[in-house]
Amino acid sequence: MxxxxxxxxxxxxxxxxxxxxxxxxxxxxxxxxxxxxxxxPDAIKQGAKSAIDRDKSIYAPYDGVEPLKDRIKEKVSTFNKIPIQGPENILVTSGSTGGFVAAAFALFDPGDEVIQFEPLYGYHSKLLKLRDVKQKTLPLHPPGWEIDFDRLESLITSKTKAIVLTTPNNPCGKVWSRRELERLLDLMNRHDLYAITDEVYEYMTYEGRSHVSLASLDGAFKRTITLSSFSKTFNMTGWRLGYAAGPEKIIEKMGLLSDIIYICAPTPLQFGLADGFATDPxxxxxxxxxxxxxxxxxxxxxxxxxxxxxxxxxxxxxxxxxxxxxxxxxxxxxxxxxxxxxxxxxxxxxxxxxxxxxxxxxxxxxxxxxxxxxxxxxxxxxxxxxx
Ligand SMILES: Cc1ncc(COP(=O)(O)O)c(C=O)c1O
Incomplete structure (x- = not known):
């Protein structure tokens, strides 16, 4: 055969x-x-049961149901302080993984180069490999997992298109500081690079550290795709709900792609999440x-x-x-x-x-x-x- x-x-x-x-x-x-x-959380489970009972069973809009997009917009503006303008900046995805797939298709052509930090989350590198993207990695070392910015810059070539970073990191737990993100942004501006940030552990930062989203820094939004999900925050890894936030032009392309790849995230679960989305600090x-x-x-x-x-x-x-x-x-x-x-x-x-x-x-x-x-x-x- x-x-x-x-x-x-x-x-x-x-x-x-x-x-x-x-x-x-x-x-x-x-x-x-x-x-x-x-x-x-009970409120999310109840919301989903009620959505199923109300026959919310048909395809959702490819970019997500309105009430959930509203909750995400609010969260991204207030918690992440990302300067989004409206629903056109948000795409509901099948987990952050669905977002990463759409981002990898929207941004890269085979042969483009991407820089990541090691240790890394294997799904990112496997998906980039499927896109035939050339991956370069900057090793980080314990206990501080500091970034050697000179070495990072030396990895950039004319083919480098983006940097992928996970903060807080799986597996090493590194949380990028504002200062580090500022230095990264400076480099992205000078070399005209995009960033894809994976922020699925954003609520888990210890000893007074705060989570800072790269896209919240002045001038970063136009070149950053922020991915996150509800898998970790609400203990619902199997529901497959996440989102991407970014500039309209990129989000629109990602939406076209995720529509082709899997049409939409599960409709009744989106409504359930919208109903039970915790706003209480x-x-x-x-x-x-x-x-x-x-x-x-x-x-x-x-x-x-x-x-x-x-x-x-x-x-x-x-x-x-x-x-x-x-x-x-x-x-x-x-x-x-x-x-x-x-x-x-x-x-x-x-x-x-x-x-x-x-x-x-x-x-x-x-x-x-x-x-x-x-x-x-x-x-x-x-x-x-x-x-
Ligand atoms: C860094 C990181 N990103 C993404 C995921 C997958 O997230 P999701 O369930 O939102 O696709 C995981 C799961 O372990 C992870 O550790």
């Missing part, structure tokens, strides 16, 4: 699946996959309090298990180094250490190599997700402490 598309060559599931199977086999606790297993305060306590519990447990732990500035992962344990059997590299931990404690994590273009760069690192129910996280931490 004729061969399948060459686009699928080399594509494979990340280690997440293998880790999940192994954790299941030992009836363990999976801190590998980045999903939060807390319930979605206490929701976000309580989310942050909860994650602050979990972060601290997780970091301390890993420290007492012998890991080197750069405490994350944001998001809900700890990207920890087991180098101090690397003399022990079973801790030679990240995959082996991950499976040793599952066998000895039942706790699942993700091997660090998954977050690097050159997997050996993550050889001594494991990522642990602390977005878990309290009892489960507590049990995982106790098991790690006994290691």
């Amino acid at each position: 004729k061969s399948l598309s060459s686009l699928t060559d080399g594509l494979q599931q990340s280690d997440i699946r293998a880790v999940t199977a192994r954790v299941r086999a030992v009836n363990g606790i999976n801190l590998g996959q980045g999903v939060c297993d807390m319930p979605a 206490t929701y976000y305060e309580s989310l942050l309090r909860d994650y602050t306590a979990k972060r601290s519990r997780m970091c301390k447990a890993l420290e007492s298990a012998g890991f080197e732990v750069p405490w994350p500035e944001g998001a809900y992962y700890v990207f920890a180094s087991f180098r101090p344990l690397s003399g022990q059997p079973g801790f030679t590299d990240d995959r082996q250490a991950c499976f040793t931990l599952i066998d000895r404690t039942g706790v699942g994590s993700i091997p660090g190599g998954s977050f690097y273009t050159e997997p050996s760069d993550g050889r001594y690192l494991l990522r642990f997700c602390f977005a878990k129910k309290e009892e489960e996280l507590e049990e995982a931490c106790k098991r790690l402490e006994r290691l």
Whole structure:
């Protein structure tokens, strides 16, 4: 038979699946996959049930239903301080991932170059690969994950079209400061570059840090696509709802593309989200309090298990180094250490190599997700402490 598309060559599931199977086999606790297993807010669930009962079952407008776009507009203006003018600047997408796909199609031609920061979120690089975009990466190092701006500038060529950045970052938790974003913008202006920012963990920043959206800086909006979603904020990763905010010209093209790719995000779920969208600041305060306590519990447990732990500035992962344990059997590299931990404690994590273009760069690192129910996280931490 004729061969399948060459686009699928080399594509494979990340280690997440293998880790999940192994954790299941030992009836363990999976801190590998980045999903939060807390319930979605009641008001959103009620809203969706009511929308289903009211037969809100037909295709939505490709750019999203009006009440949800209104809530997003309000949130993007007030929380993110992004200078949007109206609904033409917002596109409702199938999760932020749907937004990234549309952005990758709207901005790039094969052969264009994009700069990312390592460690990176694998979906971005896989999707860019599907677009045949040439990717360059600037490595960041713990504990501060600082940006070497001279090195960043040296990666730019006449073919560079955009910079992709995730703040707060998955997996390392880096939160870009305003000063860093200003320096980035200066570089974007001088070299005429776009940015795609992934801000899905925007409400999770620790020790008084604030989330700053690149697009909120003076002059940045016209060259920035801001992506976010409700997956993490409202514990609804499976609902597949997110959005892109940006200049009308780009959002319009992204809308045409997402219409072709999947028509629209699920209609009754959009109405449900619009109904239950939390506007009360206490929701976000309580989310942050909860994650602050979990972060601290997780970091301390890993420290007492012998890991080197750069405490994350944001998001809900700890990207920890087991180098101090690397003399022990079973801790030679990240995959082996991950499976040793599952066998000895039942706790699942993700091997660090998954977050690097050159997997050996993550050889001594494991990522642990602390977005878990309290009892489960507590049990995982106790098991790690006994290691
Ligand atoms: C950095 C980052 N971006 C995007 C996503 C996916 O988000 P969504 O559910 O909005 O597509 C994840 C999920 O883990 C993530 O970590």
